[in-house]
Amino acid sequence: MGEIVSKDLNKNIETLKTIFKDCDDISYRFIEIGSNHKTQASLVFHDGLIDKHLISEYAIQILLTTSDDEGFDLTSFKSNLLDTLAKEAIAIPGVEEEEDIDKIVDAVLSGETALLVDRADKGLILSSRGWATRGIGEPQTETVVRGPRDGFSETLKINATLVRRRIRDPKLKVKNMQIGRRSKTDISLMYIEDIVDEKLLGEVKKRLDDIDIDAIIDSSMLEHLIEDNYLSPFPQIENTERPDTVAASLYEGRVAILVDNTPFALIVPATIGTVLQSSEDYYSRWTITTIIRLLRIIAGFLATLSPALYIAITSFHPGLIPTRLTYYVAASRINVPFPAVVEAFLMEITIELLRESGTRISGPIGTTIGIVGGLIIGQAAVEAGIVSPLMIIIVAITTIAAFALPSYELASGLRVCRFIFMILAAILGLYGVMLGIIIMSTHMIRLNSFGIPFLSPYTGLGLEEGDLKDTLVKAPLQKLQLRPTFTFPKNKRRMKKR
Amino acid sequence: MKRNKISNIQIKALIITSIVGVGVLSLPSDVALILDNDGWIAIVLSGLITIPFIVMIDRIFKMYPNKNFFQIGREVLSPILFDLFLIIISVYVILLLAYTTRTFAEVIKAYLLETTPTEIIIITMLFAVSYIARGKLEDIARMALIIYPIIIGFIIFLLVINLPNMDYTHIYPIFDIKFKAMPKATIAALFSYIGYEFIILALPYVEDNKQTLSYSLRGMFFIIGIYLIIFFITLSQYGIDQLKREIWPSIAVIKEVDLPGYFLENLDGIIMAAWVMVVFGTLGPFLYSSGLILSNLLKTKTHSFFIPYLLPIIYIIGLLPENMVQADEILGNMVNYFAIVSIMAIPAIIFIVGYIKKRRQKV
Numbered sequence: 001m002g003e004i005v006s007k008d009l010n011k012n013i014e015t016l017k018t019i020f021k022d023c024d025d026i027s028y029r030f031i032e033i034g035s036n037h038k039t040q041a042s043l044v045f046h047d048g049l050i051d052k053h054l055i056s057e058y059a060i061q062i063l064l065t066t067s068d069d070e071g072f073d074l075t076s077f078k079s080n081l082l083d084t085l086a087k088e089a090i091a092i093p094g095v096e097e098e099e100d101i102d103k104i105v106d107a108v109l110s111g112e113t114a115l116l117v118d119r120a121d122k123g124l125i126l127s128s129r130g131w132a133t134r135g136i137g138e139p140q141t142e143t144v145v146r147g148p149r150d151g152f153s154e155t156l157k158i159n160a161t162l163v164r165r166r167i168r169d170p171k172l173k174v175k176n177m178q179i180g181r182r183s184k185t186d187i188s189l190m191y192i193e194d195i196v197d198e199k200l201l202g203e204v205k206k207r208l209d210d211i212d213i214d215a216i217i218d219s220s221m222l223e224h225l226i227e228d229n230y231l232s233p234f235p236q237i238e239n240t241e242r243p244d245t246v247a248a249s250l251y252e253g254r255v256a257i258l259v260d261n262t263p264f265a266l267i268v269p270a271t272i273g274t275v276l277q278s279s280e281d282y283y284s285r286w287t288i289t290t291i292i293r294l295l296r297i298i299a300g301f302l303a304t305l306s307p308a309l310y311i312a313i314t315s316f317h318p319g320l321i322p323t324r325l326t327y328y329v330a331a332s333r334i335n336v337p338f339p340a341v342v343e344a345f346l347m348e349i350t351i352e353l354l355r356e357s358g359t360r361i362s363g364p365i366g367t368t369i370g371i372v373g374g375l376i377i378g379q380a381a382v383e384a385g386i387v388s389p390l391m392i393i394i395v396a397i398t399t400i401a402a403f404a405l406p407s408y409e410l411a412s413g414l415r416v417c418r419f420i421f422m423i424l425a426a427i428l429g430l431y432g433v434m435l436g437i438i439i440m441s442t443h444m445i446r447l448n449s450f451g452i453p454f455l456s457p458y459t460g461l462g463l464e465e466g467d468l469k470d471t472l473v474k475a476p477l478q479k480l481q482l483r484p485t486f487t488f489p490k491n492k493r494r495m496k497k498r
Numbered sequence: 499m500k501r502n503k504i505s506n507i508q509i510k511a512l513i514i515t516s517i518v519g520v521g522v523l524s525l526p527s528d529v530a531l532i533l534d535n536d537g538w539i540a541i542v543l544s545g546l547i548t549i550p551f552i553v554m555i556d557r558i559f560k561m562y563p564n565k566n567f568f569q570i571g572r573e574v575l576s577p578i579l580f581d582l583f584l585i586i587i588s589v590y591v592i593l594l595l596a597y598t599t600r601t602f603a604e605v606i607k608a609y610l611l612e613t614t615p616t617e618i619i620i621i622t623m624l625f626a627v628s629y630i631a632r633g634k635l636e637d638i639a640r641m642a643l644i645i646y647p648i649i650i651g652f653i654i655f656l657l658v659i660n661l662p663n664m665d666y667t668h669i670y671p672i673f674d675i676k677f678k679a680m681p682k683a684t685i686a687a688l689f690s691y692i693g694y695e696f697i698i699l700a701l702p703y704v705e706d707n708k709q710t711l712s713y714s715l716r717g718m719f720f721i722i723g724i725y726l727i728i729f730f731i732t733l734s735q736y737g738i739d740q741l742k743r744e745i746w747p748s749i750a751v752i753k754e755v756d757l758p759g760y761f762l763e764n765l766d767g768i769i770m771a772a773w774v775m776v777v778f779g780t781l782g783p784f785l786y787s788s789g790l791i792l793s794n795l796l797k798t799k800t801h802s803f804f805i806p807y808l809l810p811i812i813y814i815i816g817l818l819p820e821n822m823v824q825a826d827e828i829l830g831n832m833v834n835y836f837a838i839v840s841i842m843a844i845p846a847i848i849f850i851v852g853y854i855k856k857r858r859q860k861v
Contacts, residue, residue, distance in 0.1 A: 316610075429610060431614075435622055438774070463505075
């Protein structure tokens with residue numbers, strides 16, 4: 001516990017000014033209040049973080065007008081001075097007394113206004129947060145054709161509200177905490193009390209408490225700090241920009257972590273089933289969703305394996321594909337001076353360069369990059385005989401398949417694996433690819449997300465209970481009467497039996 | 499399913515994946531060499547022989563609940579005798595691993611990588627498998643459930659592509675039984691059923707052990723079914739005389755397939771790819787158990803410590819035979835003899851002694 005507010009206003013202001021030395025963004029506003037302006041007071045706030053209109057209209061103005069009120073002689077009050085002010089003068093919803101200078105400093109830095117009054121041994125904290133926000137926009141990464149279009153923004157309060165609007169249940173708990181010794185980033189832990197598994201919740205809380213770092217800039221940093229295996233290329237925590245996804249996950253008995261200053265919420269635990277889901281799966285009809293889910297699994301394999309299989313087959317086992325296709329492949333490669341592996345790496349690196357430059361630069365220049373890269377380089381490379389047209393097709397399929405995966409993080413993980421598979425295929429052919437699959441599947445089998453096997457339900461957890469109905473395929477809503485098993489929900493049934 | 503437990507369906511998958519491995523490749527010709535067309539009888543018989551042992555293993559854990567194999571063994575037998583048994587079992591597991599990897603490497607060499615040295619194939623496979631073997635028992639059980647559908651797919655695939663042009667007359671004459679050769683054929687087929695003993699390590703961690711026995715027996719019957727299907731596919735595709743000449747008929751049969759339409763022309767690649775995963779499903783549990791047995795023998799905390807040291811031993815033993823024929827004759831036979839002791843005699847002894855001790859306690 002640091003210093004305590006003293007009765008002398010000037011001394012308090014001095015203390016604050018020493019703490020905020022060279023912090024020119026902190027403002028002090030002195031006023032004289034009470035009848036005949038007998039009492040000195042000061043408001044301390046941060047210029048950009050407060051709602052100025054609120055403070056001037058409902059705090060300063062009211063405090064000043066009370067001075068005309070004959071009966072409001074502040075000098076006569078003693079210990080109940082602040083209490084009276086809060087109750088009778090200030091017209092702001094959130095008012096709190098605070099005596100610890102450090103806490104006052106924290107409050108000022110997070111956008112509250114501190115009101116210090118002479119002869120009071122406490123300060124008054126007026127909740128006045130109101131900075132410029134981006135507002136609720138459409139999510140950039142998870143767009144849907146049908147479904148809600150609101151997405152998270154950078155302000156935690158707004159984000160938590162968006163989730164609350166979908167769960168009007170007092171059992172939805174929102175626990176606030178701060179992480180980061182310097183950044184003091186606000187974190188909200190959200191869960192539905194009578195669904196969530198206590199063990200999971202305890203583990204999440206424990207891991208969050210164990211974090212000791214000076215700053216959390218984005219939720220991804222938090223994700224890296226609390227995930228089970230930080231060396232893995234695969235995500236073990238789901239992230240989303242969509243409040244409807246968060247709400248649906250909470251109903252499944254999962255825990256959401258909202259972080260201030262980022263539009264991405266974290267959801268734990270994550271499994272291969274959940275990262276291959278998109279929120280639109282639940283808004284479309286079950287038939288098309290089932291097909292799309294199977295398609296995503298195929299896309300995952302294509303994105304990982306297709307260049308490796310191309311290398312393995314063209315350079316090791318041309319006999320494995322139909323004879324006519326072999327002739328076609330050989331004919332298309334006849335002018336290519338490189339072995340298949342060099343060709344594949346050349347094209348994969350080109351496409352990665354294109355993707356990277358396209359991601360960083362959007363808008364009209366991005367389109368140019370797409371045209372120059374995709375059309376001109378592809379066409380010219382084939383005509384110059386550097387790569388075969390088949391290779392271009394393979395690379396294109398690989399890239400498109402990677403984009404078909406709903407989870408960007410999973411797709412990036414598979415992207416890394418793709419290059420390893422290519423090297424293995426170049427050394428040991430199809431056998432090398434199989435070795436890679438063994439190692440990759442072993443890694444995924446051993447991967448956990450907060451104690452939940454990442455490959456659930458395919459590896460057993462929830463397999464017999466019917467979790468496949470909402471992972472491999474999507475059963476009609478009427479058939480999904482139970483919550484998924486992998487979260488060990490306390491309340492299992494979500495729909496009345498019929 | 500509870501946390502950190504093994505479910506019954508995982509036990510079933512474990513039995514299937516750890517049994518189906520390299521044995522299935524040569525099984526049809528092995529039994530056909532001795533019994534001709536009636537090789538299937540030997541397949542069924544040796545499959546049925548394993549069932550009493552599975553029941554015994556299950557009973558051992560019912561008699562001594564909440565204890566694992568090593569604790570029960572030390573309690574029932576004297577610790578010294580049990581350690582001796584453990585040595586025998588570990589020799590058996592290492593020989594089995596060596597034989598399996600060697601056969602695996604020869605098959606890969608024959609069908610996928612003609613010019614790559616056997617040594618490279620063995621080393622790379624052992625390294626890849628050691629990753630799962632260093633994991634926990636739950637990881638192995640989860641792996642089994644991933645391999646299980648691959649095996650089912652493999653069999654369905656074999657059936658579907660072979661059905662159109664099988665010659666069913668090759669199956670006859672049926673029931674022309676040579677009774678004298680039956681025991682020899684049954685023992686030859688027994689090698690293909692090695693692997694069910696892995697449940698001896700997994701059973702104590704099953705969440706609901708009432709159902710376990712029925713699940714494990716279902717797994718066993720599933721395997722008998724698989725083997726019968728493969729035997730009849732190869733027999734009807736080749737005819738008995740050619741079947742006897744094939745070394746690995748179960749894979750070679752794919753070459754006989756001639757389907758209309760160009761895309762399904764050469765299917766070795768798909769079959770080999772699936773089979774690599776199947777062998778992974780066999781090697782993983784065994785490498786894990788070899789590490790676990792050694793760590794119990796030498797009383798170390800973790801089993802994963804031994805696995806890196808086991809790899810060179812397996813590698814050297816696997817490379818000792820000069821060719822596949824020698825490997826079959828020397829390693830294969832040794833594995834068979836050790837298997838009879840380790841997976842039949844030892845569980846039976848523990849069961850009988852334990853049963854008698856429990857009886858006495860009650861009286």
